[in-house]
Amino acid sequence: MKISRAAISLIITLVLSFGAQARRDIRVRIYSDRTFKSVQLVIFSGNYEMSDSSGTVQKAWNKNDTLTIKPVNNELVVFSSADTLFMGKFIRLQSKGFLNIFQVLLPDPKRLYDDNILISLREDGTLWLINEVELEHYVAGVVQAEAGIAKNIEFFKVQAVAVRTFTLRNIEKHAAEGYQLCDQTHCQVYKGRCGNTDIMLATSKTAGEIMVDTSGQPIMAVFHSNSGGQTANSEDVWGKAIYYLRSVNDPYSIGQNSYSWQKTMPRTEWLEYLRKNYEYPINIPSEVKQVTSFQQAARRAYLVDNISLRKVREDLKLRSTFFNISEQDDQIVFSGKGFGHGVGMSQEGAMNMARQGFNYIDILKFYYLGIEITTLDQISPTE
Numbered sequence: 001m002k003i004s005r006a007a008i009s010l011i012i013t014l015v016l017s018f019g020a021q022a023r024r025d026i027r028v029r030i031y032s033d034r035t036f037k038s039v040q041l042v043i044f045s046g047n048y049e050m051s052d053s054s055g056t057v058q059k060a061w062n063k064n065d066t067l068t069i070k071p072v073n074n075e076l077v078v079f080s081s082a083d084t085l086f087m088g089k090f091i092r093l094q095s096k097g098f099l100n101i102f103q104v105l106l107p108d109p110k111r112l113y114d115d116n117i118l119i120s121l122r123e124d125g126t127l128w129l130i131n132e133v134e135l136e137h138y139v140a141g142v143v144q145a146e147a148g149i150a151k152n153i154e155f156f157k158v159q160a161v162a163v164r165t166f167t168l169r170n171i172e173k174h175a176a177e178g179y180q181l182c183d184q185t186h187c188q189v190y191k192g193r194c195g196n197t198d199i200m201l202a203t204s205k206t207a208g209e210i211m212v213d214t215s216g217q218p219i220m221a222v223f224h225s226n227s228g229g230q231t232a233n234s235e236d237v238w239g240k241a242i243y244y245l246r247s248v249n250d251p252y253s254i255g256q257n258s259y260s261w262q263k264t265m266p267r268t269e270w271l272e273y274l275r276k277n278y279e280y281p282i283n284i285p286s287e288v289k290q291v292t293s294f295q296q297a298a299r300r301a302y303l304v305d306n307i308s309l310r311k312v313r314e315d316l317k318l319r320s321t322f323f324n325i326s327e328q329d330d331q332i333v334f335s336g337k338g339f340g341h342g343v344g345m346s347q348e349g350a351m352n353m354a355r356q357g358f359n360y361i362d363i364l365k366f367y368y369l370g371i372e373i374t375t376l377d378q379i380s381p382t383e
């Protein structure tokens with residue numbers, strides 16, 4: 001691996017700034033959407049010690065060593081160019097060098113991961129891969145997987161704090177299965193190490209920072225693509241009022257990429273949908289008028305009576321609940337604003353604010369009301 005001068009100085013910066021915070025590792029199950037019975041790894045950078053389930057170190061691996069690991073007679077066996085090692089049902093590859101990176105060749109695609117890997121053999125003969133990764137490495141990886149297209153360090157800081165907050169709040173999500181988070185949308189999408197220097201910098205500049213509520217707990221840092229100019233109250237989407245997830249007027253989302261949308265459907269189909277699902281009286285003209293000329297200047301939760309906009313959005317696969325309805329010939333036109341559930345932070349609004357020069361703390365406090373930003377060392381000091 002060739003490392004440029006800029007990258008070396010960045011790495012030094014990262015080591016120094018992460019050093020100010022205690023090191024925290026988290027266990028993330030990787031390739032958790034796949035089933036596989038063998039894995040191939042390459043030591044991409046650094047040095048690793050391999051131990052078995054008893055904790056006994058069996059071998060050290062160095063850069064470019066390639067390992068194929070698969071079960072033989074219900075035991076994990078490691079094949080390399082020089083050795084065949086019988087390891088039992090569990091293998092730990094513990095990083096020992098300075099910049100420790102391993103590459104997973106199988107199962108495809110080839111991805112790079114930081115820090116340690118744990119491999120276990122399941123009852124059904126398949127393998128689980130758990131990346132035991134330093135929290136800040138993980139945060140940078142998730143920011144890249146979820147927001148990698150933007151090119152604004154302040155926006156990446158916003159994302160890094162949100163991702164770190166989500167991570168801490170959901171750290172018990174897979175406790176029963178022996179790890180902490182999976183690498184899919186169920187938790188947060190994570191496709192290995194971050195290779196973007198802007199994201200690495202934004203992560204290191206905010207190292208350890210999370211958003212907390214008045215009781216000091218990590219907040220529910222939910223976000224969506226675009227609020228349509230007004231965010232939604234949490235209870236209108238999930239039924240539960242949370243004080244920091246209040247509707248705010250959001251001029252920063254207006255005019256951004258996903259600001260507006262339109263969808264049409266036959267008038268008869270729309271009325272039939274309402275009759276079938278809600279016994280809506282589609283033979284009464286005044287009632288029909290209400291659902292064919294619906295307007296919401298500010299966000300509303302219901303179309304009429306008991307018909308929630310959230311349910312209509314789900315059923316008709318609309319981009320948001322923030323829409324007006326009009327008629328055109330025999331068609332119904334939904335003219336909507338925003339993209340997503342609308343609760344918490346609008347990503348496009350936050351990106352716009354960052355471009356306009358707001359700092360990440362102002363942006364987070366604009367979308368999450370009354371929250372505080374603290375560091376992990378303050379809420380859970382390590383020994």
Ligand SMILES: [Zn+2]
Nearest residue numbers: 181182186187
């Ligand atoms: Zn999960």
